[in-house]
Amino acid sequence: MPLVRVTALSELAAADWDRLLPDDNPFLSHAFLSTLEESGSVSAATGWQPDHLLWQQDGQLLAALPGYRKSHSRGEYVFDQGWADACRRANLPYYPKWLGAIPFTPVGGARVLGDAAASAALLSALPEYLLQHQLSSAHINFTDAASNDLLASQPEWLLRLGCQYRWHNPGYRDFQDFLDTLMSRKRKQLRKEREQVAAADMAFVWYRGDELTESQWDFVYHCYVNTYAVRGQYPYLSREFFSLLAERMPQKIQVVIAERQTQPVAMAFSLVSGSTLYGRYWGCLAEFDRLHFETCFYQGMEFAITHGLREFDAGAQGEHKLIRGFAPQITSSWHYLLHPGLRDAVGDFLEEERAAVLQWADDALGALPYRRGEA
Template sequence: MSLSSLASLSELSAAEWDALLPDDNPFLCHAFLSAVEQSGSVSVENGWQPEHLVWREDGQIRAAIPGYRKTHSWGEYVFDQGWAEACQRAGIRYYPKWLGAIPFSPVTGARLLGETSAVDQLLTALPDYLQDQHLSGAHLNFTRPEENARLRGQANWLPRLGCQYHWHNRGYRDFQDFLDTLMSRKRKQLRKEREQVAADGIAFQWFSGAQLSESQWDFVYACYANTYRVRGRHPYLSRAFFSLLAERMPESIRVTIACWQSKPVAMAFSLLSGTTLYGRYWGCLAEFDGLHFETCFYQGMEYAIEQGLTHFDAGAQGEHKLLRGFEPVITHSWHYLRHPGLRAAVEDFLREERAGVRAWAEDARDALPYRRGD
């Protein structure tokens, strides 16, 4: 029995890795994670060195955690840069650290994969692994409730809370049925936003991964990259990632493209499970009033209703989602810090932060547009 790491997911077959997965979350599968690696979107050079932890018994992999050796904290959506800065001032080394997460994807899902007993042994062996590898600590982002219960019983793991905004399909017959659950003023606002986009002559079409041509993927990537470049940043994902994903898991991809005068002007890229639409990336090459809300939110909500999906996760942050019916959802991450002084300071900080996050999520419900009593 031993804990080791994989420098690339290509060291395992898709069948070996996917056999460890508990559900159909598309971000965890071999096809997605290997596409991120082989497209160069994660690498040693950009500070996302693949380092997937595996627990073997009798030569067989019984448990695993998808993970990366990090030399910075970009692209994680659980913000610990303040901890790193405090360490620098105190002369404590914070990087490299080990991160158990899905790159650039703040999506809750399984992180502790495989058999229960093997996962427990992996977690028990992890502190020695961190010490041997000169890593400051381990971080598990966006964990599931089952994993939260397990990690509460592990020594020195610190829980952290966050807040996202998700939309729930409560059996709506159509988008109007959803609108009927809203307060009158809010209902009029959403209807006005949709009517504005329609009045501008913008039409939408949905595609699966297999239906998109390479030239359409060029457009998708141009929109995606533009959302970063307008903020003076480089996009995390490479163009090759999208083609690899379309080749390996086309059935999980959904892209809506907005056209004006028959020309594509915006897109939203999503992934799909049996119950959930995951809105991930959006971008536009022309500006229209309300285009962002229609492309990223209303199109996805309508698609979820039509397809009978129960859940729409449109990404991290964004208090403006509350006014459009997205409800606050508490997210969880866990942090193991080897330095005792740092661990104690972070523990105090997280205790106060958790209370603040819970209070914020509770207060945020007052901003929801639903009729009271519904």
């Protein structure tokens, strides 16, 4: 069978993998995914065992599906713990399962990479792969339109919808140009938030990945870890991840550091493509009123305007983004469950959930602050 399993992306040449990518989404690149592995951030020990699936013919790589064997459901942002609990009560195994996703990253994009016919063949072979390796199910999260079309053509895959929020830049001249599109009350609220931060004597400095020193990366990581510590959780990423990624894809990294009287107090870490800023990690070492909004939202919006980026993806969840101009956007994931009873029950649940998500997204449009309906 042309289906091949690879348990370390280092087994593949970066050029062979990246040749399959349909766009410049940085999270799909060999550099990003291999850095997760080589830094120890994903491994069997962390419950994210690399299990990439390839479709090869005559020694040529035609399609690929980045994936992981999971022993839990943490770090996925598509929540199936309820399904796992139902299996536990019914004495059915749910873990290990197979997941096609970017670890810890709820960013949409292509998932089945490469030639369309080879991609379809790879997906068709996946159910047999699950049986052979005693995996309960396959899940492919945050898919783009092309992947949705491909998965919709496969039998017995179940579609799940979610809702995130994106800020769109139609070509604003500056931040004031954006503010001018808002209703008066909302415009005043955003101005007040920014003024509160400015009154705290904050300055913001942007750095590309290769412009940060190792001591600054220590600060970035300290902030990142603190975000989890305040919730009593362990961070997903290792310290080595940040330095290694800065070596491999420095041009894709943008970090803004908030300084008060020249002392760094907070940061936001982002990646960038040709059209999109992806806000990923935030952290602070001291609490200041409205600092989160300024560092994670308004600084990113200004960066997008300045650099002509059309979209700002500031991360998953967060209805508070609506009043700051981030419009609802439907997300998709797909699920293949081997057990027929579980598949039927989940299918019924997802049918009801899809209707509720679509209604929520439609209602959320009413919370946007634009006076002319721009989004």
